[in-house]
Amino acid sequence: MRARDLASETWEALDANRGRSLLTVLGIVIGISAVIAMTALIGGIKKALVSSLGLTQAKAVYISVYTGDPITQQDVGYIAQALPDYEFVTGISYGSADVTTQKKQTNAQVMGVSPEFFQAQSRHASSGRLVSSDDLDRMSTVVVIDQNAVGLLFGDADAEAVGRTVRLGNDDYTVIGVLPATGAATGNGITVYVPRTTCCARITGSQTVDQIVAFARDGVDVDQLVKSTKSTLEAHYHVQQDASSEGGTGGGIMVYSMKQIADQLNSTMLAFQLLMTTVASISLVVGGIGIMNMMLTNVTERIREIGLRKALGAKRSDITKQFLLESICLCLAGGVIGIVLGYAGAFGLAKAAGAGIMSGMGGSGGITPVIEPTAVTLATSICVAIGILFGFYPARHAARLDPVESLHFQ
Amino acid sequence: MDLVLDVRDIHRIYETEAGLTHALRGVSLQVRRGEFLCIMGPSGSGKSTLMNTLGCLDTPTSGTYLLEGTDVSTLDDDELAELRATRIGFVFQSFNLLPRSTVLRNVMLPLIYSDCPVREREERAIRALAAVSLPEQYFDHKSNELSGGQMQRVAIARALVNDPALILADEPTGNLDSATGDMVLGTFRRLREEGKTIVLITHDPEVSAWADRTVHIRDGRLLTDAQERELVRHSSTGGRGLT
Numbered sequence: 001m002r003a004r005d006l007a008s009e010t011w012e013a014l015d016a017n018r019g020r021s022l023l024t025v026l027g028i029v030i031g032i033s034a035v036i037a038m039t040a041l042i043g044g045i046k047k048a049l050v051s052s053l054g055l056t057q058a059k060a061v062y063i064s065v066y067t068g069d070p071i072t073q074q075d076v077g078y079i080a081q082a083l084p085d086y087e088f089v090t091g092i093s094y095g096s097a098d099v100t101t102q103k104k105q106t107n108a109q110v111m112g113v114s115p116e117f118f119q120a121q122s123r124h125a126s127s128g129r130l131v132s133s134d135d136l137d138r139m140s141t142v143v144v145i146d147q148n149a150v151g152l153l154f155g156d157a158d159a160e161a162v163g164r165t166v167r168l169g170n171d172d173y174t175v176i177g178v179l180p181a182t183g184a185a186t187g188n189g190i191t192v193y194v195p196r197t198t199c200c201a202r203i204t205g206s207q208t209v210d211q212i213v214a215f216a217r218d219g220v221d222v223d224q225l226v227k228s229t230k231s232t233l234e235a236h237y238h239v240q241q242d243a244s245s246e247g248g249t250g251g252g253i254m255v256y257s258m259k260q261i262a263d264q265l266n267s268t269m270l271a272f273q274l275l276m277t278t279v280a281s282i283s284l285v286v287g288g289i290g291i292m293n294m295m296l297t298n299v300t301e302r303i304r305e306i307g308l309r310k311a312l313g314a315k316r317s318d319i320t321k322q323f324l325l326e327s328i329c330l331c332l333a334g335g336v337i338g339i340v341l342g343y344a345g346a347f348g349l350a351k352a353a354g355a356g357i358m359s360g361m362g363g364s365g366g367i368t369p370v371i372e373p374t375a376v377t378l379a380t381s382i383c384v385a386i387g388i389l390f391g392f393y394p395a396r397h398a399a400r401l402d403p404v405e406s407l408h409f410q
Numbered sequence: 411m412d413l414v415l416d417v418r419d420i421h422r423i424y425e426t427e428a429g430l431t432h433a434l435r436g437v438s439l440q441v442r443r444g445e446f447l448c449i450m451g452p453s454g455s456g457k458s459t460l461m462n463t464l465g466c467l468d469t470p471t472s473g474t475y476l477l478e479g480t481d482v483s484t485l486d487d488d489e490l491a492e493l494r495a496t497r498i499g500f501v502f503q504s505f506n507l508l509p510r511s512t513v514l515r516n517v518m519l520p521l522i523y524s525d526c527p528v529r530e531r532e533e534r535a536i537r538a539l540a541a542v543s544l545p546e547q548y549f550d551h552k553s554n555e556l557s558g559g560q561m562q563r564v565a566i567a568r569a570l571v572n573d574p575a576l577i578l579a580d581e582p583t584g585n586l587d588s589a590t591g592d593m594v595l596g597t598f599r600r601l602r603e604e605g606k607t608i609v610l611i612t613h614d615p616e617v618s619a620w621a622d623r624t625v626h627i628r629d630g631r632l633l634t635d636a637q638e639r640e641l642v643r644h645s646s647t648g649g650r651g652l653t
Binding site: 001002004005009012016304305307308309310311312313314315316317318403404407 | 465488493522
């Protein structure tokens, strides 16, 4: 029997049972579309995270030092000098103050930063400019706010904010720049950015540095750098190794990078993927049993046809091939429908809820589901495997029928 | 003598739940090329078993069966299938056409199992359909749209399409009224004139009148010539008595 004949016989048989075939493959369709939608979405989330973190952000290392004594700009200078693998090291001071405009009064978190801070986070002003080193030297009373804060303070997120004045604590500050909104904004809390020197002098009243942001040079292994930073600082501040672990009370050094955070997210998503895959495989097994059931019914309904084909010279292998191919085609059709539906679902879901999901993960912007050739190939091979696995028994059953008995089957 | 069938002392014993059934008890039969043979017998006489054996759907428990000189009893399943595909054409009482396929497709069905080149198939099917005088307008009809007589002619065309050594017909007129039945038997007769070898199985004496030769089967044995003469005399006087 030629391959072409096999294909045309299979098509005829499936075509004759179109409605029933479609219902039977529903289990496969659901299973495959779940897997595909999930892979596409997770791929999209990963991609969105990487792009929102950016390659630059992966080079940012955050250092917190707890020794009992406040950390100052001197310590920042030490780190920059002791660890030449960092392109720059910069300190951040946190404070809080009442922020007042003509429209609104609220409490804001104030971050005293340097220009390098924005570079490490790869954030750029959507209008105006960011804090400059000049501002730092002069302790200028200037402030950078984000789009959310514009909306809160001036009543309209699209209002022209640059050049306007806000009162922060006891001083008037000029808005010099606006940052794009981060998806992570929650509630009414706003964060404003002022030059670090201004923050220390006018807001916190101390020279304390609360966090250190360092930025690795090109080509430096960030994971390795995180480790060496930690050990260098532990030696420098005489902090015990075990006390410096997370949650240590006596004091400690905490060093982490955005790369570690991304890695952690990846492993979280892997667990989620595993769970979804389990659920999808159950659906696929149930779908496969459905296929087997339909194929067995099919064989019984077509016993006379099988007898006839055998009388006309069909070998056992011809019959096996025909029914096996039918089952494979059924599963494949289900798989193709599943892949299409899965991607359609993923794009639909991404459009409807993508931004929400991303902000929940700490990123910004929407998700574009990823169509991966490997996912499509894998889904297709799974379908073929199910077709063979669950079609084999019915096909063999059909091939072993006695031609004489089947011809007289009523 | 050019023998298509050479059957010598074949037995067929079935194992059933009730025990062993001895369906054929030493049947010997020779059929020459171009002969139209009729095998007659009542139900339960073993004629279906004989038909299945001759058609290589079943193998005898003992005895030899040569089809064109090939010893069928030595062949395995696949070789038997090959033999059915190329050397035997079946015609069944209930036509056994694929209902949703077209006439042409039904006739071409055996060709996919005999490895016939794709481009020759349609031509051969059309020739076979012409041999059974089915008008061309029906070629693209689905087979379940045809009348019984037309269906049986399509089935005969299907049996012819591989140019088999032997056409085996099992009660081909059993589901047809007598006028249509005669038309179908006329087709067989014409094929015989063209040199085809035909073995037809029936329980209807009128059908046997179309054949060159008739053998009778009773309880798994063919009747001897003397027994046959006796039987023919009985049935013909009985027949006259009824009319």
